Amino acid sequence: MEHSLLVWLLPTLALVAGVAIGFLVARLLPNAAPNRTQRQLDDIQERFDNYQNEVVTHFNSTATLVKKLTQSYQEVQDHLAEGANRLALDELTRQRLLAALHSESVQAPRERLTPPRDQEPPRDYAPKTPNAPGMLDEQYGLKK
Numbered sequence: 786m787e788h789s790l791l792v793w794l795l796p797t798l799a800l801v802a803g804v805a806i807g808f809l810v811a812r813l814l815p816n817a818a819p820n821r822t823q824r825q826l827d828d829i830q831e832r833f834d835n836y837q838n839e840v841v842t843h844f845n846s847t848a849t850l851v852k853k854l855t856q857s858y859q860e861v862q863d864h865l866a867e868g869a870n871r872l873a874l875d876e877l878t879r880q881r882l883l884a885a886l887h888s889e890s891v892q893a894p895r896e897r898l899t900p901p902r903d904q905e906p907p908r909d910y911a912p913k914t915p916n917a918p919g920m921l922d923e924q925y926g927l928k929k
Contacts, residue, residue, distance in 0.1 A: 862886070
């Protein structure tokens with residue numbers, strides 16, 4: 786009897802100890818995983834915020850540079866107009882220079898190219914004449 790009690794008691798104690806250890810491990814380990822996941826999420830959020838700040842900075846810099854470029858272009862236009870007024874020998878030359886200067890700044894829209902009317906793709910075979918046998922015809926190429 787003592788032997789059968791020992792056979793049942795040892796596995797039962799091992800089962801209880803295993804459940805207790807499993808319960809403790811399950812309670813301690815899930816707390817570590819959310820912290821790691823939260824740290825990863827925070828890292829990704831920080832990288833995304835940095836990226837957004839870089840994009841905003843890039844476009845602000847681009848807008849500033851384009852504004853400077855526009856101002857420089859306007860200054861060059863004014864300088865050329867002033868030079869044309871000051872350096873032209875006669876009124877006719879001055880008017881032609883100013884007209885050429887202003888015609889460059891306001892260009893007429895270019896004419897669009899029209900696509901070809903025939904939209905058929907190129908063929909990789911020779912077209913046949915009507916009522917003539919095609920290449921797959923049994924009589925093709927045979928002389929009568």
